[in-house]
Amino acid sequence: CCCFGCGIGKQTLLMAKAFPKASVVGFDISKKSVAIAREKFTHVDNLQFDDQLPAQGCYDVILVANVFHHIPLEDRLEILVDLKHRLKPDGRIVVFEHNPLNPLTRYTVNACPFDADAVLVWPNAFIRLARRVGIEVDQKRYIVFFPGFLKIFRRIESHLGWLPIGAQYMLTLKKM
Numbered sequence: 001c002c003c004f005g006c007g008i009g010k011q012t013l014l015m016a017k018a019f020p021k022a023s024v025v026g027f028d029i030s031k032k033s034v035a036i037a038r039e040k041f042t043h044v045d046n047l048q049f050d051d052q053l054p055a056q057g058c059y060d061v062i063l064v065a066n067v068f069h070h071i072p073l074e075d076r077l078e079i080l081v082d083l084k085h086r087l088k089p090d091g092r093i094v095v096f097e098h099n100p101l102n103p104l105t106r107y108t109v110n111a112c113p114f115d116a117d118a119v120l121v122w123p124n125a126f127i128r129l130a131r132r133v134g135i136e137v138d139q140k141r142y143i144v145f146f147p148g149f150l151k152i153f154r155r156i157e158s159h160l161g162w163l164p165i166g167a168q169y170m171l172t173l174k175k176m
Contacts, residue, residue, distance in 0.1 A: 002027060002059045004083060005067030009037030009049060015063060016047040022060075027053050059086050065096040066168075068126070069109075069118045076121075081133045084175060092138065093173040097121050099142060105167045123169045135173045142166030 001019060003012040006026030016024040026049040028034050037049040062083055071079055083093055098105045100120040109115045127137055141161035146153045160166065 001025070002053075002062045002086070004053075004062055004064045005029075005070075006037060006049065007033050009033075009041055009047075011063065011065050012037065012047060012049070013041055013044065016041075016044050020046060022046060024048075025050060027051070053082070053086065058088065060088055060091050062086060062091070062093045063096075064093060066098060068095065068097055068121050069115070073119060076129060077133065080129060080135070084133055084135055087175060089175065091174070093135065095126065095171045095173065096143075096168055097123075097126065097171075099123070099164070099166055099169050101164050102167050104147075123164070123171070126171060130171070130173050131176075134176045136176050137171055138174045139170070139172035141170045142168070143170055144168045 001015050001022050001024045003015055003024065003026045006012045006028045007030070009026050012024060012026035016022075024047050026034070026037055026047070028037075028049075029051060031051050034049045034051045041047055041049075064083070068076060087093065098109055098120055100106060100122050106120070109118050109120060123140065127140070130137065142164055143157065143161065144167035145157050145160050145163070145165070
């Protein structure tokens with residue numbers, strides 16, 4: 001498994017715990033983030049971090065969580081092609097992105113200094129991009145419908161995945 005754009009490794013740690021028999025690699029272009037992740041999670045045996053992606057064709061799953069909106073538009077195609085080549089033949093790329101259809105999401109992204117460079121990716125635009133590189137959508141769901149103060153309603157979120165107003169969307173992609 002690979003967590004592409006792992007930052008300081010929190011999501012990657014969750015992957016390593018969820019799949020204790022798998023080898024999990026966290027990748028980020030930020031050498032500082034990778035150094036922090038390595039230092040924090042040295043005790044996890046099935047987890048490693050790197051600022052260089054390993055060989056092609058070696059991953060069952062590549063997780064890309066809230067990364068593409070930070071990638072310049074002109075680089076997105078090339079990066080998706082690269083991720084595709086790093087999958088095993090039956091592998092999957094799982095993408096989470098902020099949903100531009102949700103006005104609270106747009107407000108939050110616009111107000112966040114970390115997202116100053118963000119250009120949100122519309123779900124259908126991502127699907128078209130994936131198809132251009134020979135990747136098809138295996139699953140599409142909207143997620144995160146209720147903020148903390150409405151958490152009592154979160155138990156019904158699993159039934160709302162079809163509704164395009166969630167704060168984020170998830171795509172599971174596979175090679176055509």
